[in-house]
Amino acid sequence: MKIELAVLFGGRSVEHEVSVISALQAMENLNREKYSVHPVYIAKTGEMYTGSSLCSMSSYLNISEMLQACQQVTFVPKGGNVYLQPVLTAGRRGQSVRIDVAFxxxxxxxxxxxxxxxxxxxxxxxxxxxxVLASAVGMDKYVMKTMLRDGGFPVLDCVRLIRGETAEDMIRRIEEKMAYPVIVKPVNLGSSVGISKAADRESLEVALETAFTYADVILAEPAIVNLREINCSVVGDAWDADASECEEPFMEDEILSYQDKYMDGGSKGTKQSGSKGMAGLKRKIPADISMEMREKIRTMAVEAFCCLGFTGVSRIDFMLVCVKDTRNIN
Ligand SMILES: Nc1ncnc2c1ncn2[C@@H]1O[C@H](COP(=O)(O)OP(=O)(O)O)[C@@H](O)[C@H]1O
Ligand SMILES: [Mg+2]
Structure with missing residues (x-):
């Protein structure tokens, strides 16, 4: 018997579109002999829909038309099982389906x-x-840093800022703790949304404003100059986890941006085929680092995964300070 799998994606998030791309790629690669796949698209309103048109990227060009061909659904627990059940709307009545697992x-x-x-x-x-807790921790850069620091991992110092404080006070607190350049980022977003680098007080003020347009809580940390980024994924749980090969993503500018990540590797990338998600990112696998550094990163990735209580698959990103031009890493 096949496993009834509900794939959930979208949602009330500024990274909604990124999720659609990730989910479509995952659904394309799921073993259909093993899983009966039920796409569940969470619209920006929070409504959930299922339907076959959700699996086609071109449908998302006209979302309201796509949703008219779909069925609004909700999860309903009943008699020890959970069902994906149609929300009754005029003229429509779909079938309930028992769900074994949600993805x-x-x-x-x-x-x-x-x-x-x-x-x-x-x-x-x-x-x-x-x-729940590991997801929440993994989404809040300040809380995650605090846990990692407590676990003995090298993390950058930071200043946590909450909307409402005067710009003057925020800048004073940041300048007391670190020198320019400074990176400012929302604590609870990803995909580089709302992140900018400030070289002086004037640009710091703009960076704070930018980050606060996306979140009520933001943080400032010292910007690493001559940064190399190395990513390593981990699969497993606290008892048995394995690290992937290391990859090095490449950026067009100083910050690995939303464009670098999703728009075919930057503003100069070809966009005719639409976004391929992170598959469009310019990267090198395996990363061009020493065997010793590779093993250090892979070991630390597994340790960080366990420290944060992760399960399933996570990508752990490392920021390395490199000696300019020679690309030597210590
Ligand atoms: N302290 C830093 N110094 C230099 N660059 C940084 C720093 N923090 C972030 N960046 C740049 O910004 C990008 C996004 O930051 P990150 O903290 O990974 O946020 P996100 O969760 O949005 O990916 C990084 O990949 C890197 O290019
Ligand atoms: Mg990142």
């Missing part, structure tokens, strides 16, 4: 930060990926 392929607030995981836990569907 959230989501990015950002309300969906990746423990909120969706809490919903699934409350209705009683087993789900793929980190539990």
């Amino acid at each position: 959230p392929i989501t990015h950002g607030t309300n969906v990746e930060d423990g909120a969706l995981q809490g919903y699934l836990k409350t209705v009683g569907v087993p789900f793929v990926g980190p539990d």
Whole structure:
């Protein structure tokens, strides 16, 4: 018997589109002999829909038309099972389907930060990926840094800032703790949304404003000059976890931007085929680093994964300070 799998994606998040791309790529690669796949698209309104048109990228060019061909659904627990059940709307009545497991392929607030995981836990569907607390920790850069620091990992110092404080006070607190250049970022977003680098007080003020347009809580940390980024994924759980090969993503500018990540590797990339998600990122696998550094990163990735209580698959990103031009890493 096939496993009835609900793939959840979209959601009330600024990374909604990224999630759609990730989910479509995942669904394309799921073993259909093993899984009966039910796409569940969470619209920006929070409504959930299922339907075959959700699996085609071109449908998203006209979302309201696509949703008219879909069925609005909700999860309903009943007699020890959980069903994906149609929301009754005029003239429509679909079939309920029992769901064995949910697979959230989501990015950002309300969906990746423990909120969706809490919903699934409350209705009683087993789900793929980190539990509620680990999802919440993994989504809050300040909380995650605090846990990692406590676990003995090298993390950058930071200043946590909450909307409402005067710009003057915020700047004073940042300048007391670090020198320019400074990176400012929302604490609870990904995909580089709202992140900027400030070289002086004037640009810091703009960077703070930018980050606050996306979140109520933001942070400032010293910007690493001559940065090399190395990513390593981990699969497993606290008892048995394995690290992937290391990759090095390449950026067009000083910050690995949303464009670098999703728009075919930057503003100069070809866009005729639409975004391929992170598959469009310019990268090198395996990363051009020494064997010793590779093993250090892979070991630390697994340790960080366990420290944060992750399960399933996570990507752990490392920032390396490199000696300019020679690319030597110590
Ligand atoms: N302290 C830093 N120094 C230099 N560059 C940084 C720093 N923090 C972030 N960046 C740049 O910004 C990008 C996005 O930051 P990151 O903290 O990874 O946020 P996100 O969760 O949005 O990916 C990084 O990949 C890197 O290019
Ligand atoms: Mg990142």
